Amino acid sequence: MITLEHADIRRILPHRHPVLLVDRVLELEPGSRIVATKTVTGSEPCYAGLEEDLPASAYAYPASLLVESFGQTGAVLWLYSAAMAGERSEGTLIFGSAREVTITGRAYPGDVLRHTVEIDQLIGDNAFMRGETWVGDRRIATLGSVLAVVREGLAVGTGS
Amino acid sequence: MSEAREKHLDELREIVAEVLEVEPEEITETGSFVEEHEADSLRAIEILARIEKKYKIDIPQSELPQMENLKAVYDVVAHQAGWQD
Numbered sequence: 189m190i191t192l193e194h195a196d197i198r199r200i201l202p203h204r205h206p207v208l209l210v211d212r213v214l215e216l217e218p219g220s221r222i223v224a225t226k227t228v229t230g231s232e233p234c235y236a237g238l239e240e241d242l243p244a245s246a247y248a249y250p251a252s253l254l255v256e257s258f259g260q261t262g263a264v265l266w267l268y269s270a271a272m273a274g275e276r277s278e279g280t281l282i283f284g285s286a287r288e289v290t291i292t293g294r295a296y297p298g299d300v301l302r303h304t305v306e307i308d309q310l311i312g313d314n315a316f317m318r319g320e321t322w323v324g325d326r327r328i329a330t331l332g333s334v335l336a337v338v339r340e341g342l343a344v345g346t347g348s
Numbered sequence: 349m350s351e352a353r354e355k356h357l358d359e360l361r362e363i364v365a366e367v368l369e370v371e372p373e374e375i376t377e378t379g380s381f382v383e384e385h386e387a388d389s390l391r392a393i394e395i396l397a398r399i400e401k402k403y404k405i406d407i408p409q410s411e412l413p414q415m416e417n418l419k420a421v422y423d424v425v426a427h428q429a430g431w432q433d
Contacts, residue, residue, distance in 0.1 A: 284390045309401060312409050314393045335394060 190216040192224075192264070200267050201260055202281055206233045209257035210264060214302075218272050222265035223304050226257045230297035248294040254301065254321060254329060255286050261303040262317035263336050269307070279313065280341040288332025299323045305334075313338040353422075353433035360421055363402065367394045377419040395421070405429050 192200075192213035201208060215223040228249045238246060263281055270277055295301055305319035314337045321329040357377070365372040368385045381387035381395075392412050399421070400407055405428045415421045426433060 285394065309397050311393060311397055311400070314397070316397055335390065335397075337390065337393070 190218070190268075192216065192268075197264060200264050200271075203260060207256075208260070209253060210260045213261075213264060216265060216268060218265075218269040219307065220265075220269075221304070221306050222261055223302065224261040224264065226261075226301040226303070228295050228297055228299050228301060232297070235297070244296070245294075247296050249296065249299070249301070251289075251291050251329075254291075254295070255289060255331065255334070256283065257301060258303045258305065258319065258321055258329070258331055259283050259286070259317075259334050259336055262305040262307070262315065262319070262334060265305055265307060266310075266315040266317070266336065277313070277338050278340070279338040282337050282339055284314070284335030284337045286331060286334045288330075290330045290332075291328065292330070293323065293326050293328030295323050295328060301328075308333065350433050352431070356426070356431060356433060357418065357422055359402070360399070360425065361418055363398045364395055364418060364421065367391055367398065375418055377422075378417050380417055382416065399425055403429050 194211055197210050197213065198208070201210065203209070209226050210224050211226050213222060213224045234250055234253060235247060267277055300323065302322045303319060304322070305317050307315060308318045309316040314335060317334045317336065318332055320327050320331070361372045361375045364381070365375050368381065368387055368391060370385055381391070392415065395415070396407055396412060403425065407424060407428050411424045415424055
């Protein structure tokens, strides 16, 4: 079973702090499936500048960032698998779309998001993915179809 | 128009409408996806992906530029899938 630490992830994804939203890969089966985590903390930029005395619900991790984190996890699977297969990805990694997204729970500072993502369909430089996001034994989101694409422009990752 | 063609057109119309987030009735045979429904290259690849999945066919990406309206999509898919509608 392949696992990846943060340093490995930085070699695969072009994203950097504070928008690199994948911390660690627990399992990776090339071309098929990935399980990765993202720890939510109170020092996330999304909590900066909030007013005092807000209710607990104000600290729910934003769904937009959850979906982005999911998409990045899928991109790790896609780009890692492509690299292993000897296929070079040249261009800019772009979030295409997310459909059939159901949010069934919330994550708060201190929680660890665990995304399980499968590649559903690959068409050239376009990857369709689906999966779920869990916090412990609670499933908090199901994502029916997330599209990531690579388009001509800047290079993906930093290489090395 | 043959029944099979009508059925296929309806199926394709449904797929296109879902991706472009409009009602199926709004998708006419010759209405441009780009001009009438603000489609872009990402929507186009989503339409292609769903069609490939539904009919279990491969459509070369080189066909994408000509899939600009429902009739054109039908023609491309009919060719790739070998429909004799």
